[in-house]
Every structure is written in structure tokens, then in C-alpha cells.
Amino acid sequence: MSETLLSVRNLSVAYPGRSGVTHALRNASFTLGRERLGIVGESGSGKTTAGRAILGLIPKPGIVMADELSFAGEPLLNRSESDWRKLRGRRMSMIMQDPKYSLNPVQRIGQQISETCRLHLGSTRKDAEQRSLAMLEAVKIRDPELVYNQYPHQLSGGMGQRAMIAMMLVAEPDLLIADEPTSALDVTVQNDVLRILDDLVTERGMGLIFISHNLTIVSSFCDRVLIMYGGKIMEECAADDLKKARHPYTRALVAAAPSLDEPRAELATVVRDPAWLA
Amino acid sequence: MDNKTAWAIATARQAATFLASLALTFVGLTAVTFFIGRLTKIDPVLAVVGDKASKEVYDQTFLALGLDRPLIVQYALYLKRVLSGEFGISVLTSQPVLxxxxxxxxxxxxxxxxxxxxxxxxxxxxxxxxxxxxxxxxxxxxxxxxxxxxxxxxxxxxxxxxxxxxxxxxxxxxxxxxxxxxxxxxxxxxxxxxxxxxxxxxxxxxxxxxxxxxxxxxxxxxxxxxxxxxxxxxxxxxxxxxxxxxxxxxxxxxxxxxxxxxxxxxxxxxxxxxxxxxxxxxxxxxxxxxxxxxxxxxxxxxxxxxxxxxxxxxxxxxxxxxxxxxxxxxxxxxxxxxxxxxxxxx
Missing domain, CATH: 1.10.3720.10 (MetI-like)
Structure with a gap:
């Protein structure tokens, strides 16, 4: 971890509403180099919010505050819309959960991948097509020409997610946020997609933030893991050391996951302590 | 089967469905308008001859309009006329309705x-x-x-x-x-x-x-x-x-x-x-x-x-x-x- 890609200090996201302010993310701090960082947590723990805050995509009236939020040495807070347009897609990107919803249903796959090239690389139509086809091949799609001309509803979930990866990586970003990239897929397909993602990230030396609620996947796929609960980071530890985690929440999560090595008749229930959020 | 053939078949099938639904809608439409027209208290003969006409003129028109025949026959005749673009004469303008x-x-x-x-x-x-x-x-x-x-x-x-x-x-x-x-x-x-x-x-x-x-x-x-x-x-x-x-x-x-x-x-x-x-x-x-x-x-x-x-x-x-x-x-x-x-x- 020689170079710091992303530096986050006390990042908070809040949504003011009629019944008071909702704190979606509270004082999260972490750094990321060209490595894989996992963020795990249950629903509503703020992991998706963290990812979108980094991309500057917190919808109004949400408020983003941080002591520091910088990407490759440049601050990200209060950037202009045109700055963001140059950053997103080109230097940082995101893979979303379900290709059924995250691909535009009325555009051909090829058009959606080419769009990224044309927005950032100044590609001509022909050049964008070449790059898109090459990218479809890179995500191990057997017949790139066919898929290029297909619509999202004609693809399976696994194929759709590969197309999504192609669309988000074609402009070769430095940072990739993968927000539950395999949760909507069949278990058998999950591994294929993860392997493709793994290869591309390694090959291109990208920084990866892997958001998931699946402890097993995260611990096998990432270098470090952040455990989140209620919008706060509970603990950070090396992926191999999850078993040695100190925080009671992390220990409870590990204990609650079924394991083939140590089968148990009854899994532990996670007990949450309001004091953690104080 | 390539995309073009599939598209042509889908189009042909849809066209057939269109025509069928068009015909059905048209029959329904004419039936409803015709029967509502006949069920109202309006006397079609009076609308043509006016209320000062003699009994003979009235009867003659009644027969001429085919009102002595069963309703369903009248409907069939009406449908036939409508299909040939004949909607009758407007009483108000004395012109063909068409x-x-x-x-x-x-x-x-x-x-x-x-x-x-x-x-x-x-x-x-x-x-x-x-x-x-x-x-x-x-x-x-x-x-x-x-x-x-x-x-x-x-x-x-x-x-x-x-x-x-x-x-x-x-x-x-x-x-x-x-x-x-x-x-x-x-x-x-x-x-x-x-x-x-x-x-x-x-x-x-x-x-x-x-x-x-x-x-x-x-x-x-x-x-x-x-x-x-x-x-x-x-x-x-x-x-x-x-x-x-x-x-x-x-x-x-x-x-x-x-x-x-x-x-x-x-x-x-x-x-x-x-x-x-x-x-x-x-x-x-x-x-x-x-x-x-x-x-x-x-x-x-x-x-x-x-x-x-x-x-x-x-x-x-x-x-x-x-x-x-x-x-x-x-x-x-x-x-x-x-x-x-x-x-x-x-």
C-alpha cells in the first residue's frame, strides 16, 4: 500500500426530515491504497451511503460533511458539477447490485458501454465500439458481438452483471466501488463474476471498495475489512484475522455465520448494544 | 431464426390481432349506438316527416325505413349500410350525414x-x-x-x-x-x-x-x-x-x-x-x-x-x-x- 488513493476522515451523511435528522453515516474514517477494502454490515448500516458519498451522489436534501475526503490528493467536497463529471466513470466508478435495475432497459448493451468511452475518452463511434467489444471480451463474454447488440432484458443476471462491470471499467478508473455486486446473482454465478472482478482489479491495479453483507465473501476476497453498524465503523481488521476480532459486534457476526468446519445445531443471535452508537 | 424474421413474424401477428380487435370493436360500437338509438323514445318516423304529417305518409315512411322488421334484421341492414359508407340523411341539414x-x-x-x-x-x-x-x-x-x-x-x-x-x-x-x-x-x-x-x-x-x-x-x-x-x-x-x-x-x-x-x-x-x-x-x-x-x-x-x-x-x-x-x-x-x-x- 504505497500510494493513498482515498483518504476519508470523519465522513458523515445526514438527511434532515420532518421527524428530525437521520444520520446515515457518522464520523467514518479510513484510507485506501491500491488494495481491496471490504465494508460489511447489515441493512441500513451505512455501507451503501459511504460508497455514494465518495462518488458525490448523495441526493438532496442529504448533507455530506467531512474533515477530510480526498481522492489522489485532491479534495472531493464542494467540487463543481463539471469536475465530478470528469471524475465519475473516468477515475472512480461503481458497480451496482442488480443488473436488472442498473442497466437502462431501452438501450442496447453496446450503446451503454460505448457511452462511457464517448463521455471520457473522446472516442469516435468506431473506436468506442472497438473498446466496448474488447471490454466485453475482458469480462469473459463468449459472444461479444451478440451481447453488444442485445438489450438488458435479453441477458441473464450473470451476463448483465458482466456487462455492468464492462460499462464501469471501460474507461479504466483507479477506484472501483462494488456495491453488493453479487447479491442479486445465483450462488454458482457469484463465483464467476467475483473471479472476473478479481482478475480485472489485480491486472489494472485498482483500488477496490467491496461492499457486502456476506462476511465469507468479503473475508476471502479482500485485504482489509471495515465492520459497520448503525452508520458507524465498529472495527477495522485484516481479512484473515476476522476470527481474532475484538469488537463484540464483529465477534457476534462471525459467530452467527454457519461454518462447515465447526457445525453447530444452533447459531448465535447477534445482540446489539445501544452504547456502541453513543 | 434471426432477429429480422422474428420481428416480421411478431409484426404480422400483431397486425392480425389489430385487425381482429378493430372488427370486434366496430361491431360492438355500431351495435351499442344502434340499439341505444332504437331504444330511445325518439320516433324515427316523426323525426323524418314531422308531427304534422298525415297517417298515410307516416305509415309509408314507417315501412320505407324498415321499422316493421325485427330489430336484429334492422341492425344487419344498418351495419351493411354503414359499411358501404351510407349513414343516411341528416334531418337537420338535409344533407347526407357522411x-x-x-x-x-x-x-x-x-x-x-x-x-x-x-x-x-x-x-x-x-x-x-x-x-x-x-x-x-x-x-x-x-x-x-x-x-x-x-x-x-x-x-x-x-x-x-x-x-x-x-x-x-x-x-x-x-x-x-x-x-x-x-x-x-x-x-x-x-x-x-x-x-x-x-x-x-x-x-x-x-x-x-x-x-x-x-x-x-x-x-x-x-x-x-x-x-x-x-x-x-x-x-x-x-x-x-x-x-x-x-x-x-x-x-x-x-x-x-x-x-x-x-x-x-x-x-x-x-x-x-x-x-x-x-x-x-x-x-x-x-x-x-x-x-x-x-x-x-x-x-x-x-x-x-x-x-x-x-x-x-x-x-x-x-x-x-x-x-x-x-x-x-x-x-x-x-x-x-x-x-x-x-x-x-x-
Whole structure:
């Protein structure tokens, strides 16, 4: 971890509403180099919010505050819309959960991948097509020409997610946020997609933030893991050391996951302590 | 089987379904109008001969109209006549109903088409803007303007419009379709004066017709605008909440780029439905507007026919309106398939 890609200090996201302010993310701090960082947590723990805050995509009236939020040495807070347009897609990107919803249903796959090239690389139509086809091949799609001309509803979930990866990586970003990239897929397909993602990230030396609620996947796929609960980071530890985690929440999560090595008749229930959020 | 063949088969199948539904709708439409016409207390004989006719004349007409035969036979005969384009003679105008309809419908068509163009050209962008800026000032302004469009009576708006834009400012012409001295100058090829004048290169007449048309068309367009904008707004809000819009922004699209290039193509299908229905209801004639602007259109014609128990004219008009609705629905179905690949491609 020689170079710091992303530096986050006390990042908070809040949504003011009629019944008071909702704190979606509270004082999260972490750094990321060209490595894989996992963020795990249950629903509503703020992991998706963290990812979108980094991309500057917190919808109004949400408020983003941080002591520091910088990407490759440049601050990200209060950037202009045109700055963001140059950053997103080109230097940082995101893979979303379900290709059924995250691909535009009325555009051909090829058009959606080419769009990224044309927005950032100044590609001509022909050049964008070449790059898109090459990218479809890179995500191990057997017949790139066919898929290029297909619509999202004609693809399976696994194929759709590969197309999504192609669309988000074609402009070769430095940072990739993968927000539950395999949760909507069949278990058998999950591994294929993860392997493709793994290869591309390694090959291109990208920084990866892997958001998931699946402890097993995260611990096998990432270098470090952040455990989140209620919008706060509970603990950070090396992926191999999850078993040695100190925080009671992390220990409870590990204990609650079924394991083939140590089968148990009854899994532990996670007990949450309001004091953690104080 | 390649994509083109699949597409051709799907198209042929859809065309067959269209024709079948067209035939069925037409039978239903004529049946309902015919039987309602026969069940009303209106005596078709009296409507023809008047109430001062002698018994002989009455009986003779009764037989001539075939009213002694069973209702179902009468319906079959009626259907046969309608299919050969014969709608009978209008009692009110003493003209064949068909030629009446061919005279009044172009007037309504002209008005409705300009109105729906205005409604679409303003309503759709306004709705997109309001939806994209939900809860902020553009949304509120568009809502108030739309609410005004819903709540104000059209005849009042027509009168006020005439008073200001014709009476005070003189920007537009008054009632009717043309100034009197232009009447019958151009041959009624299509009956749509704008087109007829353009064909003959009579641009003075074209301008005059347009200045007569623009005020009633704007007022009608305003009402469909209010509806189209409101519906567009809600379709847009639905689509903007979808993940693919966020994905487009992640790729580096601007907010408005994502709105117009990604969300907007996805609202085309419901939008076509809304615009199609608005256009169909405009084409059936707008009685109040036509009255205020002395516009000799379909709405006015059917209403007059109703008030005078002119059953042939009423039935003819109803069939025309029904056919318009079916036609527009078919056309919308055709457009859906262009804008939504999910309806055609495997």
C-alpha cells in the first residue's frame, strides 16, 4: 500500500426530515491504497451511503460533511458539477447490485458501454465500439458481438452483471466501488463474476471498495475489512484475522455465520448494544 | 431464426390481432349506438316527416325505413349500410350525414392537431422539468399553472381570450375559421384550410386561417398541457428513482444528461398513451370551445344533432368518434413497439 488513493476522515451523511435528522453515516474514517477494502454490515448500516458519498451522489436534501475526503490528493467536497463529471466513470466508478435495475432497459448493451468511452475518452463511434467489444471480451463474454447488440432484458443476471462491470471499467478508473455486486446473482454465478472482478482489479491495479453483507465473501476476497453498524465503523481488521476480532459486534457476526468446519445445531443471535452508537 | 424474421413474424401477428380487435370493436360500437338509438323514445318516423304529417305518409315512411322488421334484421341492414359508407340523411341539414361529417371533421381535426402539438411541446418539457426538480420552485410553478388549467372553465377562458387578444390587442382574428371575404376561395381538397391554402400557395389565406385557429387551439392545448405535464411529471419521478439513472451518473453523465438520455426514453410508452388519449378526446370535438369560437366542428355538429333528435347524424358522429379512438389506440400500440425493445426483441 504505497500510494493513498482515498483518504476519508470523519465522513458523515445526514438527511434532515420532518421527524428530525437521520444520520446515515457518522464520523467514518479510513484510507485506501491500491488494495481491496471490504465494508460489511447489515441493512441500513451505512455501507451503501459511504460508497455514494465518495462518488458525490448523495441526493438532496442529504448533507455530506467531512474533515477530510480526498481522492489522489485532491479534495472531493464542494467540487463543481463539471469536475465530478470528469471524475465519475473516468477515475472512480461503481458497480451496482442488480443488473436488472442498473442497466437502462431501452438501450442496447453496446450503446451503454460505448457511452462511457464517448463521455471520457473522446472516442469516435468506431473506436468506442472497438473498446466496448474488447471490454466485453475482458469480462469473459463468449459472444461479444451478440451481447453488444442485445438489450438488458435479453441477458441473464450473470451476463448483465458482466456487462455492468464492462460499462464501469471501460474507461479504466483507479477506484472501483462494488456495491453488493453479487447479491442479486445465483450462488454458482457469484463465483464467476467475483473471479472476473478479481482478475480485472489485480491486472489494472485498482483500488477496490467491496461492499457486502456476506462476511465469507468479503473475508476471502479482500485485504482489509471495515465492520459497520448503525452508520458507524465498529472495527477495522485484516481479512484473515476476522476470527481474532475484538469488537463484540464483529465477534457476534462471525459467530452467527454457519461454518462447515465447526457445525453447530444452533447459531448465535447477534445482540446489539445501544452504547456502541453513543 | 434471426432477429429480422422474428420481428416480421411478431409484426404480422400483431397486425392480425389489430385487425381482429378493430372488427370486434366496430361491431360492438355500431351495435351499442344502434340499439341505444332504437331504444330511445325518439320516433324515427316523426323525426323524418314531422308531427304534422298525415297517417298515410307516416305509415309509408314507417315501412320505407324498415321499422316493421325485427330489430336484429334492422341492425344487419344498418351495419351493411354503414359499411358501404351510407349513414343516411341528416334531418337537420338535409344533407347526407357522411358529407356533413366530411365537412365538420376537418375543422375539428385542424383545431385538435394544433392543440395537441401545443400541449405536447409545452407539457412534456414542463413535466420533465417539474419531475426532475420535484418539490422545488419549478415544480410548484408548473403545478399552479396546471391547476389553473384544470379549474378554469374553458368557455370563460375563451371569452376572456377573445376579449383581450382579438378585441383589445388585435393580435388574432375573431370567431369562425376564416374572414368572410376569404370564404370559398380555396377548393376544399382536404377540408383542413391550412393544408388547402398551402397546396394552392394562398399564403394570405393560410395566415388568416392560422390567426383564427391559434387562440382556440392554444386554449384547448392549455387544457391538455395541464394533463400531459402532470402525468409526465409523475412518470419522470418514477424513472428518476431507478438505479440505471444513478448508473448513468456514475458513468459521468450530467444530471440533465441522465434525465433526457436515460430516464426520458423510458417514459415514452406511458407518455404515448397519455398524449394519444388527449388527442382522441380533442378529436371528438370540444363543444364549449367550438361554441364560443363559432367553430363549425364535430362537437358542435353532434350536439346540435342530439338536441334535434337527428338520429342518423348522432349515430354517424358516434361511429366516427369510436373509429378515431380505435385508430389512435392502434397507432399508439405501433409506437410502443418502436420505443420499447422489450415488446419486440426476444
Amino acid at each position: 358529407s356533413d361529417l366530411l365537412r365538420v371533421f376537418p375543422a375539428t381535426f385542424e383545431l385538435a392537431t394544433i392543440a395537441i402539438i401545443i400541449g405536447m411541446a409545452v407539457g412534456v418539457p414542463a413535466g420533465v422539468w417539474a419531475g426532475a426538480r420535484k418539490g422545488r420552485w419549478p415544480d410548484h410553478i408548473i403545478r399552479i399553472v396546471g391547476l389553473f388549467g384544470y379549474s378554469v372553465p374553458v368557455f370563460w377562458l375563451g371569452l376572456v381570450g377573445l376579449f383581450f387578444f382579438y378585441g383589445k390587442l388585435g393580435w388574432v382574428s375573431g370567431t369562425g375559421r376564416l374572414d368572410v371575404f376569404y370564404d370559398d376561395v380555396v377548393t376544399a381538397r382536404t377540408g383542413v384550410i391550412l393544408i388547402d391554402a398551402a397546396i394552392e400557395g394562398e399564403w394570405d389565406i393560410f395566415r388568416n386561417a392560422f390567426s383564427h385557429l391559434i387562440l382556440p387551439a392554444t386554449i384547448l392545448g392549455y387544457f391538455s398541457l395541464a394533463y400531459i405535464a402532470r402525468m409526465t411529471r409523475s412518470f419522470m419521478i418514477d424513472q428518476l428513482a431507478q438505479e440505471y439513472v444513478t448508473a448513468a451518473r456514475v458513468k459521468g453523465r450530467s444530471f440533465w444528461g441522465a434525465v433526457w438520455r436515460h430516464a426520458f426514453p423510458n417514459i415514452m410508452v406511458p407518455l404515448i398513451t397519455v398524449v394519444g388519449l388527449s388527442y382522441a378526446s380533442l378529436l371528438e370535438g370540444a363543444v364549449l370551445t367550438e361554441t364560443v369560437f363559432a367553430w363549425p366542428g364535430l362537437g358542435l355538429y353532434i350536439t346540435r344533432a342530439l338536441f334535434n333528435s337527428d338520429m342518423n347524424a348522432v349515430l354517424g358522429g358516434t361511429i366516427l368518434v369510436g373509429t378515431i379512438f380505435v385508430g389512435i389506440n392502434l397507432f399508439s400500440d405501433f409506437l410502443y413497439r418502436i420505443f420499447d425493445p422489450r415488446l419486440t426483441a426476444g
